[in-house]
Amino acid sequence: DVKVTQSSRYLVKRTGEKVFLECVQDMDHENMFWYRQDPGLGLRLIYFSYDVKMKEKGDIPEGYSVSREKKERFSLILESASTNQTSMYLCASSRTVFSGGEQFFGPGTRLTVL
Amino acid sequence: GQQLNQSPQSMFIQEGEDVSMNCTSSSIFNTWLWYKQDPGEGPVLLIALYKAGELTSNGRLTAQFGITRKDSFLNISASIPSDVGIYFCAVFRPGTYKYIFGTGTRLKVLA
Numbered sequence: 001d002v003k004v005t006q007s008s009r010y011l012v013k014r015t016g017e018k019v020f021l022e023c024v025q026d027m028d029h030e031n032m033f034w035y036r037q038d039p040g041l042g043l044r045l046i047y048f049s050y051d052v053k054m055k056e057k058g059d060i061p062e063g064y065s066v067s068r069e070k071k072e073r074f075s076l077i078l079e080s081a082s083t084n085q086t087s088m089y090l091c092a093s094s095r096t097v098f099s100g101g102e103q104f105f106g107p108g109t110r111l112t113v114l
Numbered sequence: 115g116q117q118l119n120q121s122p123q124s125m126f127i128q129e130g131e132d133v134s135m136n137c138t139s140s141s142i143f144n145t146w147l148w149y150k151q152d153p154g155e156g157p158v159l160l161i162a163l164y165k166a167g168e169l170t171s172n173g174r175l176t177a178q179f180g181i182t183r184k185d186s187f188l189n190i191s192a193s194i195p196s197d198v199g200i201y202f203c204a205v206f207r208p209g210t211y212k213y214i215f216g217t218g219t220r221l222k223v224l225a
Contacts, residue, residue, distance in 0.1 A: 004156075031211065043215045050211060058212075090156050102147065103204070103213055105156040 003027070004106035006091050007102040012112045021109050023091030032074035033092040033103070034058075034066060043090065049074055081113045118203055118216035133190040135219040137203035145206040146186040147213075148177050152199045160201075161188070195223050205224045 007022035025032065034046040034056075039114050045058030047066040055066050063085060067075045074093075078085055094103040125217045127133055134138035137146070145164055161172050163179035163186060170177055176189045195222055203216040 006156075018163045042217060045212060048211050056211065101145070101206070102159055104159060105149075107156070108156040110154065 004091055004093055004104050006089075006106040006109050008109050009107060010110050010112075012079075012114065015082060015114050017078075017081050017113075019081050019111065019113075021076040021078075021089055021091075021111070022091050023074045023076070023106055024072050025074075025091075025093040025104070025106075027070065027093060027095070027104070028071070029093040029095050029104075030071075031094045031096075032068065032076065033094075034064075034076045035090045035092065036060070036087040037090055037108075038087050046076065062079050081111075085111065086113045087111060118205060118214055120201075120203060120216040120219050122219055123217070124220040126224055127193055129193060129195060129223055130225050131193055133193050133197070133221060134222075135201060136185060136187045137177035137187075137216050138185040139205065139214075140184070142183040143210065144183065146177075146179050147204040147206075148175075148186070148188050148201065149204065150199050150201050151218075157202070172211070175210065190221075193221075193223050195225055197221060198223050 004025045013019050032049045035043045037043050044060050046064050048056045049068040065077045088108050090108050091106040092103050094101050147161045147162050151157040161170050161177040166183045167181045168179040173189045178187045200218045200220050202218040204213045
């Protein structure tokens, strides 16, 4: 059974804190994604990684960075959290993104920044 | 930019009824995905479609990839309370690494 896991389901942080969101997939997928989901705005792509140490900016990368040191793990970093980064963060992975394919999501991390 | 339009936006149905929703685009796509998302959870992939005209079932769910490659339909037969949630479609944008997501159909089932 395919599995994408995220380190926390709920997280509360203060403005200015550095925040790490971790994602792990056990499907040996090449591609991993970070999205945020907000009411009325749908899913928006923050960053994408197609290989270890490789990354591409998505539609809304400002205020975020990512790290992919191992194939199975993709981390999202908020260098200095702000209240407008309060959101649901979703990690996803897929095997063959450039030819289209199934994308699997993790359970999500609901982040609140106070 | 490219958009996927889903309809209806929301629907109330009686338990046991069949449900139908669709997703349309102004562009052609070669991969259509259907997801269900429960409140506070991540989306779960229900059905993936790769061929125009393809009809695929997953239990009580049936999805079709439109022959024009610009639309897709999802049907749920004999709905039950646990079908409650948001259903949304997604397509893969060829030549990129991006998926486009529909706006979602919120399903509420009345017991």
